[in-house]
Amino acid sequence: MQELTSIFVQSIFIDNMVFAYFLGMCSYLAVSRTVKTSMGLGIAVIFVLGITVPVNYLINEYLLGPGSLAWLGPDFVDVNLNFLSFIVFIAVIASMVQLVEMFIEKFSPALYNSLGIFLPLIAVNCAILGGSLFMQEREYQSIAEATSFGLGSGVGWLIAIVGIAAIREKIRYSNVPAPLRGLGITFIITGLMGIAFMMFLGIKI
Amino acid sequence: MKGLRRFIDKIKPTFEKGGKLAMLHSTFEAIESFLFVPDKVTLKGSHIRDAVDLKRTMAIVVLATVPALLFGMWNVGYQHFLAIGMEAAFWQNFWFGFWQVLPIIIVSYVTGLGIEFAFAQARGHEVNEGFLVTGMLIPLIMPPDVPLWMVAVATAFAVIFGKEVFGGTGMNILNPALTARAFLFFAYPTSMSGDKVWIVDKPDAFTGATPLGDAMVGAIDNIPYSPIEMFMGYIPGSVGETSTLAILIGAVILLITGVASWRIMASVFAGGLFMGWIFNLVGLNAYMDIPAWEHLIMGGFAFGAVFMATDPVTATQTTRGKYIYGFLIGFFAVMVRVFNPAYPEGMMLAILFMNVFAPLIDHYVLQANIRRRRKRWEREKVNA
Numbered sequence: 001m002q003e004l005t006s007i008f009v010q011s012i013f014i015d016n017m018v019f020a021y022f023l024g025m026c027s028y029l030a031v032s033r034t035v036k037t038s039m040g041l042g043i044a045v046i047f048v049l050g051i052t053v054p055v056n057y058l059i060n061e062y063l064l065g066p067g068s069l070a071w072l073g074p075d076f077v078d079v080n081l082n083f084l085s086f087i088v089f090i091a092v093i094a095s096m097v098q099l100v101e102m103f104i105e106k107f108s109p110a111l112y113n114s115l116g117i118f119l120p121l122i123a124v125n126c127a128i129l130g131g132s133l134f135m136q137e138r139e140y141q142s143i144a145e146a147t148s149f150g151l152g153s154g155v156g157w158l159i160a161i162v163g164i165a166a167i168r169e170k171i172r173y174s175n176v177p178a179p180l181r182g183l184g185i186t187f188i189i190t191g192l193m194g195i196a197f198m199m200f201l202g203i204k205i
Numbered sequence: 206m207k208g209l210r211r212f213i214d215k216i217k218p219t220f221e222k223g224g225k226l227a228m229l230h231s232t233f234e235a236i237e238s239f240l241f242v243p244d245k246v247t248l249k250g251s252h253i254r255d256a257v258d259l260k261r262t263m264a265i266v267v268l269a270t271v272p273a274l275l276f277g278m279w280n281v282g283y284q285h286f287l288a289i290g291m292e293a294a295f296w297q298n299f300w301f302g303f304w305q306v307l308p309i310i311i312v313s314y315v316t317g318l319g320i321e322f323a324f325a326q327a328r329g330h331e332v333n334e335g336f337l338v339t340g341m342l343i344p345l346i347m348p349p350d351v352p353l354w355m356v357a358v359a360t361a362f363a364v365i366f367g368k369e370v371f372g373g374t375g376m377n378i379l380n381p382a383l384t385a386r387a388f389l390f391f392a393y394p395t396s397m398s399g400d401k402v403w404i405v406d407k408p409d410a411f412t413g414a415t416p417l418g419d420a421m422v423g424a425i426d427n428i429p430y431s432p433i434e435m436f437m438g439y440i441p442g443s444v445g446e447t448s449t450l451a452i453l454i455g456a457v458i459l460l461i462t463g464v465a466s467w468r469i470m471a472s473v474f475a476g477g478l479f480m481g482w483i484f485n486l487v488g489l490n491a492y493m494d495i496p497a498w499e500h501l502i503m504g505g506f507a508f509g510a511v512f513m514a515t516d517p518v519t520a521t522q523t524t525r526g527k528y529i530y531g532f533l534i535g536f537f538a539v540m541v542r543v544f545n546p547a548y549p550e551g552m553m554l555a556i557l558f559m560n561v562f563a564p565l566i567d568h569y570v571l572q573a574n575i576r577r578r579r580k581r582w583e584r585e586k587v588n589a
Contacts, residue, residue, distance in 0.1 A: 035568050166565035167378050175372035177328065188370055192379050195387050196561045199537065199554035202547030 004148045007140075011152030015134075017127045018160035018190075019197035024127025027118045028161050029186055038165040040111040041118065042158030044100055046151060048122055049131050052093050053150030054143050056132040059088055065136075089132045090123075097123040127157055164189060213237055231325040235332035259374075263334045265464050267341050269455035270512065274345060276451040277444040278302035281349040284404045284441050302349070305405055306444055309344040312353045316360040317343075324369045335374030336364065342382035342512060345445025346505065346553075347389075348402040355393060359385035379560045380519045383553055390553070398549065403441035415442050417504045417542065417549040420492055435502045446505040456511040465515035468524065469531040473510035476535025477501055484543055492543050500539050509538070509552035519560040523570040530566055534559045 017023045024045070032038045062068055064085050069076035101119050105112045112119065122128060131153050140146045167189055176185050219226050220233040238260070282298030282305075293301075317336045325332040343360055363385035368377040390397045400414040401407065416435060419428045430440050438448025446452075459465035481497025488494050500506060514520065514534050521530040534555050541551025548554065 163562050163565050166568045170564040174376040180370055193561050196557040199558050203545045
């Protein structure tokens with residue numbers, strides 16, 4: 001249990017998807033105009049990460065990893081389908097995003113409209129694929145660990161996007177130099193937030 | 206005085222619209238309002254006038270830093286002569302520190318004000334008094350041995366990327382002085398932390414570690430300073446951060462004049478005590494066992510709580526938000542000190558971290574207020 005908690009906390013703060021790896025930047029920059037929509041997108045990302053990482057964990061463990069097909073029989077011990085992991089992971093992610101999209105459209109049409117094109121784009125949000133690939137690389141020991149990593153990464157991403165959305169709401173009436181308005185100042189804010197997030201760098205749990 | 210006034214009145218038209226030097230309007234105006242109380246009055250609408258304007262607020266904060274500054278100058282000299290094993294008189298200590306700290310102050314002001322004036326000129330707005338405080342705080346949080354060019358680079362970074370790109374004074378999201386220090390901390394770590402930088406011209410044999418540096422390497426049981434020494438400030442450290450007593454004098458000035466928020470200050474200390482108390486309960490290693498209150502007098506905790514966390518621009522604006530904001534600063538600062546092997550001091554990054562999330566706290570406090578009032582309104586509508 002302690003192991004799970006530490007993976008969860010670590011993936012929120014120390015290995016934050018946005019500020020430690022700068023993953024998932026496109027929707028992070030584009031949908032962070034208001035706190036409300038970014039909250040919705042953040043929850044969607046938590047949901048997708050929380051499902052795709054454990055599902056991909058199972059796939060990696062029993063289909064793709066080196067020697068993972070051993071359960072089929074002794075002939076398959078040497079089979080290594082690792083080269084398929086990108087395409088399989090992406091397929092799983094895309095189908096999960098379809099599910100989330102239908103879900104949101106049914107239960108919250110307002111949020112569906114305000115997220116617009118960025119909802120289907122979660123499928124190509126690098127934070128999501130990054131989550132699955134980190135899961136493979138870090139060799140988590142159980143499905144519970146993989147789930148806790150997925151949920152933690154999602155929460156970290158949510159904190160990042162909601163934080164920057166609040167800042168952007170605050171500076172809406174600031175006299176930002178014209179060439180920097182919009183994306184330019186958002187990049188600068190992201191950099192400054194990254195400095196603040198370095199607080200957690202080096203903590204070992 | 207009168208001659209100066211007459212001179213300024215005489216050259217004023219040159220700088221106004223249509224004058225020969227109209228492009229230098231902002232510079233002229235800044236100098237005029239620095240020298241004299243501005244004579245401008247509002248033309249439209251009804252206003253309640255208050256004697257406390259931006260200029261006076263900033264002047265009070267600068268005044269409040271003076272005890273910490275004077276003590277810091279003396280301490281720089283004291284630590285230096287202690288390290289080389291020389292007895293020195295009070296004034297000798299002070300003069301040594303004075304000549305060490307003064308160039309840092311000058312560099313910080315010249316760089317910062319130069320950039321402010323240039324931006325004001327180019328963008329056609331007035332020069333604000335905001336940098337007066339930042340320019341004073343930057344030298345106070347530098348190690349006494351910092352190279353002057355680093356101060357200049359850091360000040361430039363903080364003023365341009367921390368403040369001017371957001372539109373100048375009052376618009377920044379991170380505290381500019383702390384941005385300067387964080388920039389140096391990550392860009393030139395060897396000049397900003399470790400045992401080498403806290404004492405000027407230190408002989409190699411002398412260990413110049415701060416109490417926090419000792420605590421981080423596990424030498425917590427034999428910190429060579431007693432709590433009363435740490436409270437008074439006879440310890441190595443950044444220029445202005447060592448003496449908790451001098452900082453508290455500044456805090457009293459800020460609180461009596463109402464410039465700083467007592468809610469933030471009190472809750473920062475409460476947060477630090479709370480986290481220290483939790484560590485005491487857990488008590489896994491010697492560092493966790495030190496009394497919670499000792500965290501408040503070591504390192505930059507008091508300085509950050511009094512001068513940095515209370516910065517009205519980057520702090521939360523709502524009353525309830527201020528408690529949350531301050532509490533989390535103290536909480537994270539002590540947590541980073543004890544938990545994070547990479548940094549001996551957590552105050553700087555804890556304040557920057559909460560600066561980032563201050564708008565979010567405000568947002569949710571406001572939403573909660575709106576929800577509560579709407580509920581009350583609906584209830585009364587039903588009753589009526």
